[in-house]
Amino acid sequence: MIKIVNLHKKFGTLEVLKGVNLEVNKGEVMVIIGPSGSGKSTLLRCINLLEKPTSGQIFFDGEDITAKKVNKNLVRQRLGMVFQSFNLFPHMTALGNVTIAPLQVLKMKKDEAKKRGVELLIKVGLKDKIDVYPNQLSGGQKQRVAIARALAMNPEAMLFDEVTSALDPELVKEVLDVMKDLAKSGMTMLVVTHEMGFAREVGSHLIFMDEGQILEEGRAADIFDNPQHPRAKAFLDAVL
Amino acid sequence: MQGLTDLVDKYFSLPVIKEVLPYLLKGALFTILFSAASEIIGIIIGLLTSIVRVTRIKVLNHLAIVYVDLFRGTPLLMQIIFIYYALPYIGINLPAPIAGIAALSINSGAYVTEIFRAGIESIDKGQMEAARSLGMSYIKAMRYVIIPQTIKRVLPPLTNEFVALIKDSSLLSVIAISELLRTAKEMMTWKLNPSSLTAAAILYLIITLPLTRYVSYMESKLKRSGV
Numbered sequence: 001m002i003k004i005v006n007l008h009k010k011f012g013t014l015e016v017l018k019g020v021n022l023e024v025n026k027g028e029v030m031v032i033i034g035p036s037g038s039g040k041s042t043l044l045r046c047i048n049l050l051e052k053p054t055s056g057q058i059f060f061d062g063e064d065i066t067a068k069k070v071n072k073n074l075v076r077q078r079l080g081m082v083f084q085s086f087n088l089f090p091h092m093t094a095l096g097n098v099t100i101a102p103l104q105v106l107k108m109k110k111d112e113a114k115k116r117g118v119e120l121l122i123k124v125g126l127k128d129k130i131d132v133y134p135n136q137l138s139g140g141q142k143q144r145v146a147i148a149r150a151l152a153m154n155p156e157a158m159l160f161d162e163v164t165s166a167l168d169p170e171l172v173k174e175v176l177d178v179m180k181d182l183a184k185s186g187m188t189m190l191v192v193t194h195e196m197g198f199a200r201e202v203g204s205h206l207i208f209m210d211e212g213q214i215l216e217e218g219r220a221a222d223i224f225d226n227p228q229h230p231r232a233k234a235f236l237d238a239v240l
Numbered sequence: 241m242q243g244l245t246d247l248v249d250k251y252f253s254l255p256v257i258k259e260v261l262p263y264l265l266k267g268a269l270f271t272i273l274f275s276a277a278s279e280i281i282g283i284i285i286g287l288l289t290s291i292v293r294v295t296r297i298k299v300l301n302h303l304a305i306v307y308v309d310l311f312r313g314t315p316l317l318m319q320i321i322f323i324y325y326a327l328p329y330i331g332i333n334l335p336a337p338i339a340g341i342a343a344l345s346i347n348s349g350a351y352v353t354e355i356f357r358a359g360i361e362s363i364d365k366g367q368m369e370a371a372r373s374l375g376m377s378y379i380k381a382m383r384y385v386i387i388p389q390t391i392k393r394v395l396p397p398l399t400n401e402f403v404a405l406i407k408d409s410s411l412l413s414v415i416a417i418s419e420l421l422r423t424a425k426e427m428m429t430w431k432l433n434p435s436s437l438t439a440a441a442i443l444y445l446i447i448t449l450p451l452t453r454y455v456s457y458m459e460s461k462l463k464r465s466g467v
Contacts, residue, residue, distance in 0.1 A: 050369055073372075073375045073376070073377050089367065100374075146370075153375060
């Protein structure tokens with residue numbers, strides 16, 4: 001579904017991605033782990049075209065989305081993204097956040113968008129927060145609204161960029177539970193995370209990145225039990 | 241004591257104020273009309289120019305910078321004189337009220353540009369990214385996500401700008417527009433008594449005080465909401 005070929009990204013002279021190759025198939029939960037600054041987030045942001053790759057290609061359903069003539073808005077409609085810092089729209093209620101894109105981008109009818117928005121908020125466990133503004137929500141609730149907001153566009157795949165890193169420890173589980181349900185429902189997911197328990201339990205595939213390269217790739221359980229690359233081994237020893 | 245009595249007679253003469261008040265009210269009405277019209281046009285100019293500035297549309301961006309620098313960096317009085325007295329030499333003859341509104345709007349637009357630009361740039365860049373990641377175009381993201389948040393933040397500085405504009409509109413007296421201050425000065429020569437100036441000052445305060453109070457209220461509200 002997503003195929004990345006020899007992807008490079010430079011910020012000035014700093015090379016953040018040094019030739020990344022990766023393939024994600026439909027229904028897979030690809031977990032990306034690695035130390036800070038290894039290029040994990042940049043990789044996700046390149047897939048969503050928030051960053052422009054310096055070279056290399058990204059194919060989404062066979063189409064090269066790094067090509068000039070590609071309509072970025074159409075690509076992004078099919079790829080949901082959730083950010084570490086939530087980025088909810090503070091001037092809209094939870095429901096407003098979830099319905100704004102279906103209304104304005106998909107031109108969905110108002111009652112239809114509302115119905116679907118309410119369904120999604122119930123699905124992420126926020127039935128009683130539908131008409132609440134973001135500043136009255138906890139971090140975990142905000143992040144669940146953000147997930148519902150991304151799902152409202154009916155994306156074919158979801159990108160999660162360290163979505164629990166800004167949360168108090170006791171709020172992490174409620175967000176991970178929503179992501180687990182999503183994985184069970186068959187959603188294709190790319191998840192950058194430091195939550196190793198989640199990575200092991202939910203990840204079908206796992207890559208370990210360091211210094212802009214993928215050093216290890218395979219089934220999540222295999223890598224946790226038996227890492228091959230010394231750096232991956234050292235990293236897992238340190239965090240587990 | 242004689243000094244104090246003279247001061248009251250000259251500057252606070254109630255009989256004089258009573259006599260000139262109808263004329264002053266008419267002047268105040270002109271002041272409000274000229275300021276309001278100029279502020280509205282200024283906001284339109286400023287919003288468009290600020291969007292040119294934040295999107296850095298190539299040539300336009302440089303023009304916008306020149307415009308803002310030029311009109312913020314020279315006296316408004318000079319701009320009014322140029323528009324009314326100098327433009328006719330290149331065939332642009334504007335009637336005084338039009339020239340006046342044009343000068344005030346263009347001047348105000350330069351300040352409003354900077355207010356909007358600062359407002360837009362103060363919005364966390366994650367907001368734009370979140371909007372774009374949902375598939376919104378840049379224009380839609382601006383329209384539904386960035387600008388609505390900007391409006392809340394710029395209302396206080398925008399209102400301050402309006403207060404400044406109301407006072408600056410007194411400069412239109414140089415092109416013979418009978419706004420509040422010019423009317424007051426005419427009344428002063430007619431009555432040989434400057435109490436009309438005092439009355440005009442009070443009228444200016446009556447116009448501007450609600451606005452400045454509103455700014456304080458909005459600022460404390462914004463601080464509390466944290467938006």
